[in-house]
Amino acid sequence: MTDVTALARWLNRYVGAWRSNDPARIGSLFTEAAVYRGHPYDEGESLAEGREAIVRGWLEEPDAPESWEMTFEPLAASGELGIARCVTTYPVRTEQTARTTTSSSCASTTRVAASTSPSTTCASPADASD
Numbered sequence: 001m002t003d004v005t006a007l008a009r010w011l012n013r014y015v016g017a018w019r020s021n022d023p024a025r026i027g028s029l030f031t032e033a034a035v036y037r038g039h040p041y042d043e044g045e046s047l048a049e050g051r052e053a054i055v056r057g058w059l060e061e062p063d064a065p066e067s068w069e070m071t072f073e074p075l076a077a078s079g080e081l082g083i084a085r086c087v088t089t090y091p092v093r094t095e096q097t098a099r100t101t102t103s104s105s106c107a108s109t110t111r112v113a114a115s116t117s118p119s120t121t122c123a124s125p126a127d128a129s130d
Helices: 004-020 023-027 051-060
Strands: 069-078 081-091 105-114
Touching (some): 004 023, 004 069, 023 051
Antiparallel strands (some): 069 081, 081 105
């Protein structure tokens, strides 16, 4: 992760892998030493450690591609570390809005850190340079 442009490319790959629910695309984002936190303060059993565990965790309850939207802003990158603000929105569906997804939404903001060290905050890119 040499700069915010490389981080933006990795985040675009992340979004593409998430939408695809394809194990190979998901796995290509992470190293064997990656530690993935779906939420900033996840610990213990909430962590996924290693590429295989991350892929398995993503696919246990996959999100339908059209069920969410994600925006991101790369904030900083230095060496192997990248930080971005990511907002994922899942529209809330009720009987009144069953045919539309615009009535209201839930959003969460997560700081994503990418590194190849085992003590990663959120995710380790397998190759952030593509």
